Amino acid sequence: MKVLLSWLQEFAPFPGDDPVALGDVMSDLGMAVESIERIGEGLDGIVTVKVLELRTHPDADKIQLVDVDLGDGEALQICCGATNLTVGDVVPLATLGTTMPDGMEIARRKMRGEWSNGMLCSGRELALGEDHSGIYILDPSLALGLPIVEALGITPDVLFDLEINPNRPDAMSVAGVARDLAARLGLPFAIPAPNVDELAGDASSITSVDIIDPDLCGLFHIRVIDGIKIEPSPRWIADRLSALGMRPINNVVDASNYVMLELGQPNHTYDLAKMPGGALRVRWARDGETITTLDGVERNLTGGRDGVIVDASDSAIGIAGVMGGASTEISETTTTVLLECAWWQPMAIARSSKFMGLRSEASARFERGVDPAIVDLAARRLAELLAPSGARLVEGSVTVNGELAPTPAVRVRTSRVNQLLGTDISTEQIISLLTPLGFVCELGGEDDVLSVTVPTFRPDTTNETDVIEEIARHYGYSKIVGRAPTSAHTGSLTPIQRDRRSIRQILVGLGIHEAMPLPFLAPGDLARCGLPPEAVTVTNPLAAEESILRTSLRPGLLRAIAYNESHRTDGVSLFELGKVFALPPSGETLPDEREHLAVALAGRDATAAANVWALLARTLGLNDVVIDQSAPPAGLHPGRSGVLRRGGAQLGEIGEIDPGVLDALGLHERVAWLQLDIGVALAAPHGEHRYHHISRYPSSDLDLAFEVDNAVPAASIEAAVRSAAGPLLVTVSLFDVFRGNPVPDGRRSLAYRLRLQAPDRTLTDEDIGGVQRSVVKALDALGATLRG
Template sequence: MFVPVEWLKQYVDIENIDIKDLRDGLVMSGSNVETVEYLGERINKIVVGKILEIKKHPNAEKLVVTQVDVGDEVIQIVTGATNVEEGQYIPVILNGGRLPDGTKIKRGKLRGVISNGMMCSGEELGIEDKALPMHQAKDGIYILDEDYPLGMDIKDVLGFDDHIIEFEITPNRPDCLSMLGMAREASATFNVPLKELKINIKEEVDNIENYASVEVLDSELCNRYVARVIKDVKIKPSPQWMQNRLMKAGIRPINNIVDITNYVMLELGQPLHAFDLDTLAGKKIIVKRAKEGESFVTLDGAERKLDNSILMIADSEKSVALAGIMGGLNSEVTDNTKTILLESANFSANAVRSISKKLGLRTEASARFEKGIDPNTAIIAANRVCELVEELKIGKVVKGVIDIYPNRLEEKVIEIRPKRMNDLLGTDLSNEEMIDILERLGMKVETKQEKFSVTVPSFRLDITQEIDFVEEIARIYGFNNLGMTLPKGNTQGAKTNGQIIEALAKNTLNAVGLNEIQTYSFISPKTFDLLCIPEESFMRRVVKLINPLGEETSVMRTTLMGNMLEVLSRNYNRNVEKAQAFELGNTFIPKSIPVETLPIEKKVLTLGMYGKEVDFYSLKGVIERLFERLGIKDFEYIPEKNHKTFHPGRCANIIYGNHILGVMGEIHPDVMENYDMDIRVYVSEIDFNIIYQIASLDRLYQELPKYPAVTRDMAIVVKDDIYVKQIEAIVKENGGKILESIKLFDVYKGKQIEEGYKSVAYSLTYRAKDRTLTDEEVTKVHEKIVKELEEKLGATLR
C-alpha cells in the first residue's frame, strides 16, 4: 500500500517528525516498510505555463511552434503533441531543467526552429500509466485542470513535494489498508494525537424511500448493506488535489464520483461502489447468489460465467455487480448519470476470497474484503462520500440511509493479566505504562484487581484472546527495549546425526571448491526429454501439480540433474569459464500413479562441473574426498553403459555392498546440445538417504608407527579390459598383514606395449607393527602377489 505522507498528516500530528524517523519508528512498531520515495527528488525547473499561440512548423507537418508564458517570460517551444490548444495550462520544463528519470533538457533546434524548453506528458512527469487520469492522453501533454499561477513549481501543483511510503500490509491487519489505519499506527508509535475525522453533511433533500429499496437474501455472505442516494450529479474530472492523492496512492482518477469512492476507500479502508440509479430496474437492490451458468459482463468488459456459489448485487431484473469485487458494465456511472445509488457494504471475507480466486479477478476492493473489514465502518464511509459530494458541489444528498445490519459486530471485551504480559516479555512494566500503551492503540482499559478488562475496537479483528496483547504491548514499548534473555528449560538443542552429516558434506564440498546452489523443486516435464531419459524410466513417474504457475513448474522433480545442468548452462552462456557446484535437495517419488498419497521424499546430492582443467577424474576426486570425510570405505566404481544421460564410455555407478550409491560421469553430447553447451560437463548424483546410513563420523586414534616401512614398485602388463579394481583386489588378498597400502601411480599405453594391452604401475608399502621387516619377508609376500596376478589375470612384469 502506498501512503503519501502529506495525506497521512491530515489524520495524525506528525508535522515535526523527520521522514527517516517516521520510517524507522513504524518499522520498529511492526509495520513492514518496503520503500520510501521522494517524488520531487530529481525534478528541477518544471513550472506552470500557458499556451498563448500555436502555429504550424514551417519545415515539418507533424510539429507546431508555440508561444508559452511561464510567468517571467514568454518562450518558444516546438512540439509534436496533438492534444494542445491555445489557453491551456501545462507543465513546462525550462532550459537546463531535469525530468524525474534524470534526463536534462537544453535549448535546441527542431527542424531549424529554436525550442527553449519542452511541454511534459504525464509519463515524463513520472506518473505511471496505470495511475494517469482517464481524461489525459497517454502520449499527449498533461493538461492542468485550473488556471494556476504562471511559473509556479509543478511539484507544488501536482503534490510532488511529498514522500510516498510503501507498506507491505500483513493479512492479519486489514485495518492498516487505509490512511486512517496507518495514522492510528503512527499515533500509537510516536504517542502523538490522532486527528478526529468529523463528518458533517450540511444539507439533505427529499427522502431515500422515494428513490430506492434494498433486500438482502443471503445475510450469511453479506454482513451489512448500507445505501445512500445522491441526485443532480454533475459528472466531471475531480479536483487536482484529489487526483494528486489518488495518483500517488497508485489509483487512476476516472471522474469525480468514482474518484470520491476510491478516495474514501483509501482513506477509511471501506470499499464503495456507485450505481447509476436510473439503470437499476425497479429502483431496487437485491443481494443474492448468481444463477447457475449465468453470464455477466464486468466493468473491464470481460464476460464471466457464474455459478450459484457467487454472491451478486442485482436489481429486480438483472445482476449489476460481483459483490465485493467489481461492478457491471450495465450500471456504471457515465457522463450522463444524474442520480447514483451509493453502496457501502460488508461481505464475507471467505466468500470474496473464493469468488475472486474462482474468477481470476482481483481488485482493490476484493483485496480488502478478503482480509476482513469492520462492518461498523460502512455507515461512516457512506456518509464521508456524501460529505465530499457536498463539499465539491457536484450533487445533492438525499435524506435517509438504508442500513441492513442483522448481526451487529460488538466490541470485544477481553481480560488480560499484566503479570502474565511482563513474564512473557521479560519486562517490568507498571500497570500505568501498560494502560498507556493500550489506550494509545485505541483500547479502553478498566482495572479489576490483578487484571485488566480491555475493550477492543471493532476494527481490530485480529485481537481475539489474551495472548494477542503480548505483541501489541511489545511493539509499542519497542522490541529493541526488550532485554536479551535465554529461554528457560531442561532441554538442550542439538543437531541430529543427519544434520551433522549434511553440514560436514557441505563444508567438505565448499572446501574443495564447489559452490552450493538451490533450485526449485518444481520442474518442466520437458526436463526428461532434455536429459534423454527413456519413456519407460521410473524418473518420468512424477507428481503433477493441480494448480501450477505454468508448464515450466508443473511437476515435482525426480532428479536434480536437470536443475544442475540448467545452472551450469546459464553460467556457461554468460561467459563463466569454470563452474563447480553442488545441490543437496529432495526428489519426490510417487508411491502410485495416479497419486493418492504423499510421495516419498528422497534426499539427493548432485555435483556438477565444467572448465579447462576439469575432467572425469576431477569429479572422481571430489567424490572420494567427500566419502573419506564421511568415513565411507569399500566403495567401488562399476562401468555403466546404459544411462542415456551420460557418455556410454565415461560413466560409472558408485557401488557400496549391494547398494547403488549413485552415478557419475561425463554428460552425453546430445544432452549437452539440448542445454546449449559445447564443452564437456561432468555430473554425479548420489543417494544421500543411503549416505545417512553408512556414514561413520567416529575417528579411532592410531599411534604413529614405530618401525620403518619397505616400499616396492611394481609395473605389470595386462589386457586393456582388466580393471584396476581387479588388480588391487588380488594384491590386497595376498598382501597379508604386512601390506600397509597400495597406490596406483602410472597407466601407460604406447610403442613398447603390445596393442590391446596396458602397463599399470603400483607402489606397494609394507610395514609390521611389532618389528622391522626383513627383505626376505617382504620378497616372499611380493613374489606371491606377482604370481597370483600372473595366474589369475595373465599379467607379466614389465
Template sequence: MLISLDWLKQYVDIKEDIKELENTLTMIGQEVEAIEEQGKELAKVVIGQITEYGKHPEAEKLTLLKVNIGEEEELQIVCGAPNHKLGDKVVVATIGAVLPGDFKIKKSKIRGVESQGMLCSEVELGLGNDGDGIIILPEDAPLGVEYRVYKKLNDVIFELEITPNRPDCLSYIGIAREIAAYYGRKIKCPEFESKKIIESINTGHIDVRIEDKERCKRFSGKVIKNIKVQESPEWLKNRLISMGLKPINNVVDATNYILFECNQPLHAYDLTKINDRKIIVRKSLNGEKIVTLDGVERELNKGELIIADAEKPLGIAGIMGGESSKVTEETTEIFLECAYFTPENIRKTSKELGLSSDSSYRFERGLDIENTAEVLERAADLISQLTGGEVLEGCIDKYIEKYEKIEIPLNIEKLRKFMGKNIEIDVVGKILTNLGINIKTLNSTTIIATPPSYRGDLTRTADLYEEIIRMYGFDNIENKMPEENIRPGVKDSMTVVVDEAKEILAKLGLQEVINYSFISKDAIKMLGITEPTLEITNPISDDMAVMRPTLIYSLLSNVRDNLNRNQNGLRFFEVSRVFTPKEDGLANETLRTSIALAGKTFKTLWDPKPEAMDFYTLKGFVEKFLEYMGVTRYQLDRSEDNNFHPGRSADIRIGKVKIGTFGEIHPELAENMDIKRERAYVAELDLTTLLNYRAKKVKYERIVKYPEVTRDLAVVLDRDVLVGKMLEDIKKSSNLIESVAIFDVYQGEKIEADKKSVAISIVLRKKDGTLEESDINITVDKILKLIAKNYNGEIRQ
C-alpha cells in the same frame, strides 16, 4: 498510500512540523517513503489586478500593463495573451520566481520596454493544459496573496508504505487514529445527517438477495432519489486529485472520497437501469459477459462472485462495476451499495481476471464488517449534500455472519520481561485505550483486551506486545542485554556431515555449485528415470516442475553452460538433497554428493600441454573423498547404469549395498544435454547411506621401522577379467602385503588376441622384524596360485 496533510487535519489536530510527523509515522509502523511539498514551484507567484491597460508601442499583439500586487509600487508588465482587460484579477509571477521547467522570472526588456514580471496561464504554472490565455480570477480573489495559498496548492503529500496486515490504515481516519493514539488526542469523525423523506426503502424500491453466502457476508444499501448529477465542487475535486484520481461527477467522486476517508469501498447504481429492481449477489454463469467501467468486455467462466439484476451482471463484486448501470448526467435516483466480501475470493478473482482497483486492493486485505451501515449513512449524507437528493428512510442490511469479538489476555510481568522495561499497568491501559482497544482488569497483573472490529490483525498476546511497544516508543526502551544464560547452539548432525563433505571436496580442488531443487519433466525422461517422482502442483515454470531425484542433471547443465562460455578444466561438486515420494504423499529426502569433471587439467609453465581429464581422474577424486570420509572397505563393480558409458563407469558397493556410481556419461546423454566439446565425467554418492559405513574410530598405527620389499609380477589374463577384484583378493591373501597396485596394462602382438598383460607391483613388509627370503617366496607363490585358480591367470613368459 498517499495522504494529504491538509485533508488529514480534518480528522485530528496536528501541531507538529513535517519532519517530526514523518519520524512519528515511521516509528509507529507507517513508514514514510516519500514527501511531496506541493506548490514549491509557485513561490513568488501572487494575485494581482490590472490597473492600467494599453498597447505596446512597438508590437500590436502585445499589451503594456500596470499591475497592483498589494505593494506600494505597481509592476509594469508586457503581456502577449489575448484574454485580459482592465480591472481583471490575474496571476502574477514576480521577479525571482522559478516556474516549472526551471523557468526563471527576471527583469527584462521586451521590444525595448521593461517588464517586471509575467502574467501566467495554467500551462506555465504546470496546473493544466490551457495555454491559450492567462488565468482570470474571480473579483473577490484577495490581492497580494500567494496563488498557491489561494488555490490550496500548498499541501504536503505523504507517501506511506502500509503493511498488508494493516488495511485499516488505508484511509484517512485510519491514519488519524494512529496519530491520535500516539499523541493522546481525539479523533474528529465527520458528523452527518441525511436529508431523508418519509417514504421507506422497504416499500418496493429495491429487493436484495444474497445467493452466495460463503463469499458475501454482509450487503448494505440505501436509495437516494431526486439527485442532480453534475461536476463536483472544487474542494472535492482537489481532494481526489491529491490522491491521484481524476474527478468524474459528484456521485462517483463522493463514493471515492468516502473510500479514502473510511476505507470502505462503495458503488452507486443507476436505479432505473436495474431490471425488476432486484439486486442478486451470486456466482457468475459459465460464459456470462460484462463490460466493466474501464470499457473492457470480460467473459466470466470460473464462477466469479458478481452483483446482478434479474437479467444481467451489474458488476464484479468488490472489484469493478459495470457500464450498464453506471451513474451518468441523466441519472435521477441511485442505489448505493456498501458490502463485505471475503478477501480470499477477491484476491482469486482479481488475479484470474487480471483486474485490480482501489476497491479490490482493500477487500483483498480484509475490511471492517461492522462498519458498512455507518459508512453507508455517511456516504448517503455527502451525496445528498452534493446532489440535492433525498435519502429514503431506512437501510437494507443483509448481515449473514455476525462479527464475534475476541478477548486476549495480557500479563504485565511477561510484557515487562519481553520489553526489558518496567512499564506501569496504567501506561499499558492508556496505550490500549487510545488505540480503541477495550480493556478490563482481571487481577493485579493481568488484563483482558478486546480489539475493535477494524483491527483484524490483533488475535494474540504477541500482537498486543507490538502495539504497546510501538506506541510507547522504541526510543524509550534502553539497550539492555537479557539476563539469561544463553548457550551456543549445537549444529545438527547432518549439517556437520554436509559441512565436512563440502570442506573435503573443496580441499581436493573442486568448486562448489548450488542449484535449484527443481528440474523439468523433460530432464526426467532424458535420464530415463522410471520410478515415481515428486511433481510440483503449481510450478514457477516448466523448468521447475519436478523435485529432483538426482543431482546428475543439474551438474551436467553446469558443465554444458560453462563449456558454451569457453570455460575449461571444469571441476564441480554439489552436496544437496534429492527427493522421492512417500506413500503418504510427503517427500522422502536423501543427502547426495555429486562430482562433475570436463575438459583438461590446468596448464602450467612447466606443463604447457595439459592432458584431458578421464575416468581415472574422477576415480582419484572419489577414492580420496571416501578415504577422508572414513570409508575404506568398498569394492568397485562394472556399472550397468544406462546414463553412463559401458566399460568406463563403476558402481561403488559395500557388501551388497550400492552407495554410488561414477564414470563417463553415455554419449547419447551427452548429445541430449548438448555437451559436445569435451567428455564429461560424473560421480554421485548416497551420503546418507555412506554414513552408516564410516569408521567410528580412527586407529593410529606406529610407523614400521623394518624395510619393505617390492615384487613386480606380469600376469596374463583374459581381456574381460576385472582386475580390481583380483587386487582386493591379493591384498587379503597375506598379512605381509602392505599394498598392491597396477603400473601397466599391455595388449598387443606379443600375447594372444583375447588376452591382456597386467603388471602388478606388490609391497611386502613385516611389522615385527625383517622379511626373510622364504617369507617372500611363500607369499608370492600363494599369490600366483590365487591368480591361477580364481582368475585363470599365469605369469607372462
C-alpha cells in the same frame, strides 16, 4: 496506501514542520513509509503563458514551434513535442533557469536549428499526476506570467506512501492512519460529524433489501440521494483523489471514492432510474450467471464462490464487494442514486477477487475487513461532499443484517504481556496505550487482568496475543531492550553436515568448482542425458524449461559444462551437492527426495572420476564401496563406467558420459562423471579411522608384475594381493600398467609395489620370499601370472 498530510490533519493536529520525523513515527508503528513526496515544491520558475501561434518546425516532424506570451505581449519561441495545443490555450512554461521537480535544469537550447526558450509542461513533469499525454491545459481566464502554484491554487502538502500490512484493515483509510499516529503522538483524534441536511421523504418506500445468504453479507445499508446533478468534482476533491492515485471522473463517483479513501468504507452508487422497483437482493451467484462489470468486461460467475447483488428481476447488477455492474451505472442523466454501504464476509471477497482475477480498491478493503459500524457515517459523509451540487439525502434508510460476528472481549493478563515481550509494563500503562486506539479496557475481578473490548475497525484482533502486539506496537519495539536467552544450549553440526564440508573441501582441493544449476528441467532433458523420463512435474510452471523436477544432477551439470564450452572455457571441472526427486514410493505423497553429489570433469576420461572417488572414499572412510562395471548405468560410456555398490545397495555411478549423450548435448569434450547418493552412502557407519601402530623396524619393498586378463579388474588383483600378503603388508600400490608386446592381446601387465614391515623385528629374506610365494599363488587362481 497513500495519505496526504493535509488530509491527516483534518482528524488530528499533526505538526507539519517535519514530515520526515512524522514518517519515521508511521514506520515505527508498522506503516512503513516507502516514499515521501512534497507537493508544490520545485515549481518555482514555472508560469502561465498563452499560446499565440503554432508553426511547424522546418526540420523536424515531431517538434512544433510554439510562440507564447508571458503577459508582456512579446512572442517567445518554444520547441514542443506535444500535439494537444491550440492557439489561445493557457499552459505552464518552465522558464530558463528553472529546476524541475525531477532535477532537470531548463536552459536555452537549440533543437534542430531552432531556439527553445523554456519548456511547456505536462502534468507528470509538474509532478501533479501521471498524465504525460500532452501539455497540461490551464483555465484560459488565468492571468499570464502567474506562478503555477498560484495559478493552480496549489497549497504545499506532503504525500506519504505507506506499506500497510494485511492485519491492519484500519490503516486502509486516511482516518485510520491518523488514529494510529495520533495515539502514538498523544494528539486528540476525532472524525468530524458530517453536516447534512436531509430531504423529507422515506427511503424505505423507495428501496428494499433482502439478504438471501447471510453468510455472504453481514450488513447492507442503503440510502437514497436525490437531486443529483452530474458535474466535475470541486478542485480540492479531484486533487486529493489524484494525489492518492485515483482518477477523478465526476462528482458522484469521486465522492464515493473519497469516502472509501477517507473512512475505509467502500460503497457503491446505483442509478435508481435503471432499477425498476428499487429492490435489491444479495445472494451467492449461480453457475452460469454472468454480469458485465463497470469496466465493460462480461464476466462469468461461479456458484457458491462469488457473491452478487441482484435487482427485482433477479439479474446481477453487481459482484459483491468487488465491482459494480454496468447496467445501473451512473451517467449524465442520473438524478437519483441508491447508495450502498455494506459489510461483506472477508474470506468470500478474497476468494472471489482472487479466482476472478479482479482486484479493486473495494475488494482490497473488504477482504481485510471493513468497519461495520461506520456505514451510516460513510453515507452521510458522501452526502455532505455532494451537497454543493444540490444533491441531498432522502430521510430514512434501509439496513439489513446478515451474519456479523460480535466484537470480542479479550482477557489480557499484564503478566502475559511482560512475559511475551520481556518488558515491565504496568496495567495502567497498558490501558493508556490501548485506549487511544479505540480499545475499551476494563479491570475485571482479578488483579492485573483486563477485559479488553476490541473496536469494530480492528477485526484482526481477536485474542490476547493480538492485543499484546498492539501494546508492543504502541509501546515501541525500539524500547524493548534486547537480551539473550539464558538457558544452556549447545550448537553443532550433525555428522552429515560435517561430511558435506569434508566432501566440498576435498573437491575444491582437487580444483573442482561448486556449481548450483536450477533443479528444474525441460521436457526431454532427462532423455537427452540417457535417463528415464519419469519425473515429478510442476503444475503451474512459468516456462516449460522449468516444468520438471530433476531426478538426477546429470542434466544440470552437463548444461553448465556446455555453457562454459560455448563461452570458450574448456576443461571445466564442476561439482554439485543437491536434492533430486523421484516419483513417490507407492503409498507416499511426497517424492522420493534424495541428496546427491555429482562431479563432472570436462576433457578428462573415466579414470579421473575414479581417482576423485578413490580420494573421497578414503577420506570419508567408505572402504566397503566397490566399483562394479558389470552393468554400466544408462547414459554412461558402456566400456568405461560402472555403479558404486555397497553389498546389494547401489550408491551411485562412476565413469564417463556416453558419447551419444555428449553429441545430443553438443558437448565437444569427454566428460568424466561421478554421482553418489550421499544420504545413503553416509548413513552407514564410516570414517572411523583407527590408529595403526607404526613399526620402528626397517621396511622392505617388493615389486611384483603380473600378466592378467583385461576382464579381471585391477581391484580384484589388489584385493587378492592384500589378502594373500598377510600381516606384514603395510601398503600396496599399482605403479605401472603395460599393454602390448610381449604381453599378449587381451591381457595387460600390472606392476605392484608392496611395502612390507614387521612390528617387532627386521624382516628376513625368508619373510619376503614367503609373502611373494603366497601372493603369486593367490593370483594364479585369478589367471594372473608373475612376469619374470
